[in-house]
Ligand SMILES: O=C(O)CCC(=O)C(=O)O
């Protein structure tokens with residue numbers, strides 16, 4: 117379990133800079149390209165990068181789809197985050213686009229293999245029973261956070277070490293009649309670029325806690341960029357310190373959301 121003290125350290129800037137409610141209401145969702153072509157969920161699986169903490173889904177999106185999205189996302193008006201963070205926020209230098217879009221979050225969940233892979237998890241070939249699945253995700257999985265974030269890191273940009281917060285939300289955010297109180301428990305990162313597309317650096321690096329204060333820190337866990345790979349990691353009180361390393365060549369594009377469970 118992570119120590120209490122880290123809760124005071126730099127936390128994710130997942131919500132900064134914040135648009136006012138009025139600004140958010142005004143923002144029209146973009147006309148996202150169709151999420152296809154995709155590999156069938158039977159061809160995909162959850163792979164553990166660090167047991168119980170970091171999972172990946174290689175080829176979650178095809179390279180064709182990633183290419184379509186990078187071209188499309190480049191047409192959106194991205195905002196460069198200020199180099200000087202608010203007190204307590206991690207230094208993050210990248211260009212971002214943030215939208216509350218329940219329909220897109222739902223497509224990313226049900227229109228891909230994600231729902232099947234998370235509701236009936238098989239990790240490294242081993243199927244989890246219902247209780248173990250619920251313990252893994254932190255409750256009954258509902259889907260993805262409608263707060264969708266797009267990040268572009270160009271050469272020299274990075275996301276300094278931080279923890280991602282868990283947020284209480286109402287799921288799905290905009291459909292009030294069927295809304296369910298929910299909380300986010302895992303971060304979803306979807307990598308659209310890699311060295312294969314000319315992006316060097318930009319790896320997401322995790323720093324596991326030592327088993328006890330007397331032990332040496334375990335080696336960092338490096339998630340190298342792979343086109344179309346999804347990465348899931350625990351956040352909130354169980355989040356590992358992590359960073360997005362500096363991009364040294366080309367552009368790194370990711371789509372970020374979170375797994376939501378009933379609260
Ligand atoms: O860009 C990355 O590799 C990490 C992004 C991240 O940590 C975040 O969105 O909270």
Ligand SMILES: [Fe+2]
Pocket residue numbers: 128278279280303358
């Ligand atoms: Fe993060």
